[in-house]
Amino acid sequence: TAALVRAPGFAAAGGPRVVPARAVSFRAGRRLVSAVRRYGVSDMGVRKLAPQWAAACRPSTLPKDFMAALSVFSVAVPMNLAVGVVSGIPPELALVSAAVAAPVAALFGGTALGITGPATAISVVVGQAVAAHGMVALPVVTLLVGGLQVLTGMCGAGHLAKLTPRPVVAGFTTSVGTMILVSQAHRFLAVAPPPAGSNIQESLIHLAAILPETDLAAAGVGAGTLAGLLLIPRLLPSAAITAPLLSVGAATAVTTFCQVPVPLVGDIPTTVLSELFKVPALTSDLLPLLPTAALVYGLASVESLLSSAAVDKMKKTQFAYDPGQELIGQGLANVTSGFVGGPPVSCAIARSGLNAGSGAETRAAAVFQGGLLLGGVAALGPVLELVPVPALAALLVRVGATMLTPPEAAAAVRVQGTDRIPYVVT
Numbered sequence: 565t566a567a568l569v570r571a572p573g574f575a576a577a578g579g580p581r582v583v584p585a586r587a588v589s590f591r592a593g594r595r596l597v598s599a600v601r602r603y604g605v606s607d608m609g610v611r612k613l614a615p616q617w618a619a620a621c622r623p624s625t626l627p628k629d630f631m632a633a634l635s636v637f638s639v640a641v642p643m644n645l646a647v648g649v650v651s652g653i654p655p656e657l658a659l660v661s662a663a664v665a666a667p668v669a670a671l672f673g674g675t676a677l678g679i680t681g682p683a684t685a686i687s688v689v690v691g692q693a694v695a696a697h698g699m700v701a702l703p704v705v706t707l708l709v710g711g712l713q714v715l716t717g718m719c720g721a722g723h724l725a726k727l728t729p730r731p732v733v734a735g736f737t738t739s740v741g742t743m744i745l746v747s748q749a750h751r752f753l754a755v756a757p758p759p760a761g762s763n764i765q766e767s768l769i770h771l772a773a774i775l776p777e778t779d780l781a782a783a784g785v786g787a788g789t790l791a792g793l794l795l796i797p798r799l800l801p802s803a804a805i806t807a808p809l810l811s812v813g814a815a816t817a818v819t820t821f822c823q824v825p826v827p828l829v830g831d832i833p834t835t836v837l838s839e840l841f842k843v844p845a846l847t848s849d850l851l852p853l854l855p856t857a858a859l860v861y862g863l864a865s866v867e868s869l870l871s872s873a874a875v876d877k878m879k880k881t882q883f884a885y886d887p888g889q890e891l892i893g894q895g896l897a898n899v900t901s902g903f904v905g906g907p908p909v910s911c912a913i914a915r916s917g918l919n920a921g922s923g924a925e926t927r928a929a930a931v932f933q934g935g936l937l938l939g940g941v942a943a944l945g946p947v948l949e950l951v952p953v954p955a956l957a958a959l960l961v962r963v964g965a966t967m968l969t970p971p972e973a974a975a976a977v978r979v980q981g982t983d984r985i986p987y988v989v990t
Contacts, residue, residue, distance in 0.1 A: 575982035608718075608896070609889045611718065616676060616883050620926035632924035634863075635678055636915050638809040640937060643915070644947065645829060646963075647682040647954040650747060651691045651907055653702065653947070655829050656941065661906025663937035665897035669932030673893025674722070674886035675872040677879060677924050679915035679933060680897050682907050684963050685736075686863050688743045690907050693856045701853055703902045708857035710908075712896030713865055717891030728866055731983040735990025736863070741875045741967030744960055746771075750956035754827055759834030782826045786954035786961075787816045792906060805918055808959055815955035816947075827953040845970045860908050868894045868911035875913070879920040 620629070639660060648658030669680035693701055699840035716722075746767050750757045755777050758770040792811030794854050797804035819826055876885040894910060901909050919929055941948070 569821060578789075583851075584726060587868045608714075608892055609886075612886075612889070613672065616927060617671065619882070620928040620931070622926070625925040628923045628925050630932050632919050632922035632929045633936055635805055635922040636929070636933045637936040637940065638806050639918055640679070640915055640933065641940065641948075642808045642812040642951075642956065642959055643684075644682055644937075645686045645951060646959045647907075649751065649953065649956050650684070650744065650960055651682070651828075652694045653690075653699065653907060657904075657906055659941045660690040660904055661909060663934045663941065664904055665901045666912040666934035667908070667931040668900045669893045669909070670899035670927040670934075671893070672889070672896050673872070674890030675876050676883055676927050677916060677920045677929065678868075678872045678873050678890075678911040679919050679930050680868075680894065680909050680911050681915065683864070683867060683912050684960070685740050685867055685967075686746065686860055686908055686910060688740055688747065689856065689860055689863065691747070693853070693860075697853065699905075701856075702907055704850065705857045705860060705906045706898050706902035706906060706908045707851070708895065709864060710862045710895045710900075710902055711863045712857070713891045713895030713898060715895075716865070717888050717893075717895055720888045722869055722887030722889070722891045728870075729983075731985075731987040731990050733866070733926055735872065735987045736972065737967050738969070738987075739990065741964040743852050744964030744967070748957040748960045748964070751953050752783065752961060753965075754779035754954060779826070781824050782954040783860045784874055784951075785815050785824065785826050785952050786958040787817060788818070789958035790956040790962060792952070795867035804974055805922070812951060812955045812959060815958075816951050819952045820950050824952075828957070829932070829949055829951045829953060848877070849981040864894065864898070864908050864910040865891060867913075871911040871913040871916055875911075875916040875920050878917060879924075881925070903909040914950060947978070 619625075641659070644658045644662045645655045648655035650708065651658065666680050673680070690702070690705070693705055694780070722803075742764065746764050749767075753771075753775075755774045758767040762770065764812050780821050789811045792814060796807040796810060803810065818824065819828075869890060872890050873885060873887070890911070897909050901907065
């Protein structure tokens with residue numbers, strides 16, 4: 565049908581002037597093209613990134629980047645396993661998506677030292693989508709998020725993250741921390757989970773009712789892991805960055821050699837590389853997934869832009885941070901994760917900060933980390949199967965507790981009283 569769009573203003577002869585929708589679409593397309601040209605990313609930033617790719621291949625920086633990648637790898641393995649657990653997806657899928665997404669985001673992103681992977685902050689939303697629509701919804705949401713990020717990045721929308729009020733970011737962080745704590749309590753105690761669709765209040769009531777059924781062995785493993793996460797940074801500051809690996813590794817060793825009957829991760833196929841060559845099953849019913857994709861797009865984009873900006877301030881490199889290019893890199897990383905059936909990913913501040921603090925110099929560190937993840941998972945699959953679920957729950961409890969009081973929350977409560985309202989509402 566030839567739709568007609570009523571244009572503002574009136575024709576000289578009187579009466580409203582109408583313009584064919586085709587002409588309006590053409591004008592909108594021209595504006596989009598001009599915006600893309602203005603920001604210079606019509607080639608996905610390849611010309612602008614080429615010097616950084618060359619710098620990443622310098623022999624003088626490769627050893628530093630590789631050592632930084634080893635440090636990040638030691639944290640990324642237990643963290644990605646934990647995110648897979650909270651998202652309700654197979655743990656090997658979280659590891660594979662982290663392995664393939666990190667190099668793509670490193671090559672095409674707007675910051676040199678960022679590390680991308682499945683993030684705790686958006687894992688709660690992803691878990692709700694998987695619970696409601698099944699695993700078939702996961703790659704669809706991830707691909708939609710990636711496509712939106714590439715499109716908005718090409719239009720230079722990365723700068724809009726600066727408009728996000730800090731009290732809103734703080735409120736979101738606190739709420740996600742609360743949801744993580746509540747959602748992991750049943751895994752920490754090895755009791756029956758709350759009914760599907762339960763809110764926080766209903767989950768707490770359920771946990772209080774079945775608290776007498778707590779598995780003491782599982783609770784002991786979780787408490788021991790949590791104690792390690794808290795005490796290692798205090799007693800051994802030099803080993804603080806490896807506290808997750810040491811704590812979860814010790815819990816795995818104890819439960820394995822002492823044959824403690826606790827739930828384990830279980831069944832990680834050693835042929836994990838074959839996941840890269842599988843075409844994920846996609847659902848044709850996109851409409852119910854659009855709100856989830858839009859929410860994850862907003863959360864992942866804001867988290868990535870804020871995290872990459874923070875990492876850029878931690879350690880300056882010779883290349884300037886570009887938020888528009890960062891959205892493109894994150895979008896391409898999500899498209900890559902979607903094609904292997906993985907969850908949405910984002911730039912993670914904890915892993916990125918560790919990368920910068922461990923001496924990384926160029927984008928090669930994130931590429932190395934992806935390779936280590938892929939090779940390590942393929943080789944260590946039988947070992948990772950023995951990781952106790954309560955230990956991963958303890959790691960997530962530690963992360964959730966940290967998110968309860970972000971630095972922005974203190975500013976919202978103490979510095980400027982009017983910021984309390986958007987913080988509490990969010």
